Amino acid sequence: MPSETNEGLEFIVRAALIGIGATAVMDLWAIFLKRAFGVLSLDYRLLGRWLGHLPSGQLVHESIAKARPVAGERILGWGAHYLIGVTFSTLLLTAWGLEWARSPTLLPALFIGIITIVAPFFILQPGMGAGVAASKTPKPNVARLKSLGAHSAFGFGLYVAASLTASILHGLL
Template identity: 55%
Template sequence: MTGLLLAALLLGVGATVFMDVVALLQKRLLGIPALNYALVGRWLGHIPGGTLIHKSIGNSSKIRGERILGWIAHYGIGMVFAVTFLALAGQDWLARPTLIPALAFGVTTVLAPFLVLQPGMGAGVAARKTPQPNTARLRSLFAHFSFGLGLWLAGFACSLALQIN
């Protein structure tokens, strides 16, 4: 079980790194801004004080260490998603990673920002309160699609590195 948990954590970090590389390429090549994880940290930092839903997270008071908190949360969530994925897909998937389950799971994870993060940050369910909701939705969907692709690629790396049979 310890080997499977280690593989899941490595899978989560690998998939999240891939997602971030794709976001960086989108920013550099297409001028598409990446999510500001400091705002995620700000949102999380306000929760202990009782504020879960903001009118606009950008107008909410800054939280000390919000950028690092946001990035830690980003990678922590990636690892939790990977553990969940492997619990559903099983160790057999890790021995022979296949694309469709990883992509399907990655796309499914878009429900987290649609139903939790975006409403909490003031953007509404599935970004409905943003100036261009469909653009925001497609960007979120593409980011989570790239996470799924990253799961698949990281699955190959993990299976080779950890010699999983």
């Protein structure tokens, strides 16, 4: 039984570290795009606003930017952003297991990163008023490519974070 407990703890620790690290890589990519090319990414304050309206039953907004602000929306949005990253890393570890996390390879991480685009395309963007896969935005294909780039960066971040975590935790867990 101690082995199952140790593996459970290892799973939780790795999922958290990999998810946080991958989300940070995604954020670094967004900073690079903004500074180098003036490309803006999602304002996570608006994610917090969208989440803040959910308890009152409002899932879909005409425009989240025009919706009533909610208290603590910036913290809520950024916290949710990182929690979502940990959730997606948990998906990766559930699909490929701890053995993958101990010796990570790029393709499973990129695969998970890219398929996570389903969440913004079919939940977040429609809920915030941008339509399915950004169909209601002025330049839907540009928005889609930005989402694909961000989620590809997240996938690459899953690999990088898993590799760093494997090096750091080697022999500790």
